[in-house]
């Protein structure tokens with residue numbers, strides 16, 4: 441079973457960093473100087489870590505607060521270790537951060553709590569996000585030499 445927790449101590453943070461370096465830097469050739477950025481230390485950023493029952497770290501992702509009230513929250517740095525892919529870890533990370541976004545930034549209208557979540561999806565991962573209900577904009581752009589498209593989802597309680 442996969443357990444998803446907020447990153448709160450040094451050991452969890454080290455595990456999160458190790459996964460991101462392995463996935464984005466080693467595997468995808470992202471510049472290490474850009475992979476860890478100032479937003480990682482922003483007090484409004486929430487990081488989550490997925491682990492197996494035996495404590496093995498399996499994946500991580502982060503939630504950025506909206507720039508302004510009413511703007512979408514942003515999920516990024518979604519990474520699952522190569523050995524753990526296809527087992528539902530990525531989906532579990534996304535659900536945990538969508539719940540977090542809803543609780544922290546959601547607005548209640550007609551008894552329904554709602555929040556918009558956006559992300560910058562690598563095109564190779566777009567199918568993963570679309571399965572979870574994200575709708576991609578048509579424009580594509582290069583970031584770190586990888587094609588991306590923005591996608592958005594309205595998350596409700």
Ligand SMILES: CC(C)(COP(=O)(O)OP(=O)(O)OC[C@H]1O[C@@H](n2cnc3c(N)ncnc32)[C@H](O)[C@@H]1OP(=O)(O)O)[C@@H](O)C(=O)NCCC(=O)NCCS
Pocket residue numbers: 463518519520521524525526527528529530531532560561562564565566567568571
């Ligand atoms: C993309 C990634 C996070 C997906 O995580 P995962 O744990 O393998 O995904 P899950 O097992 O939770 O998959 C959930 C569903 O999405 C599907 N899926 C997973 N990756 C997919 C992909 N790249 N394209 C299309 N569908 C995908 C799965 O088949 C599954 O479908 P199902 O619900 O019908 O069974 C993972 O492959 C990864 O870390 N890749 C490298 C880093 C990366 O590209 N991150 C995204 C940056 S934008």
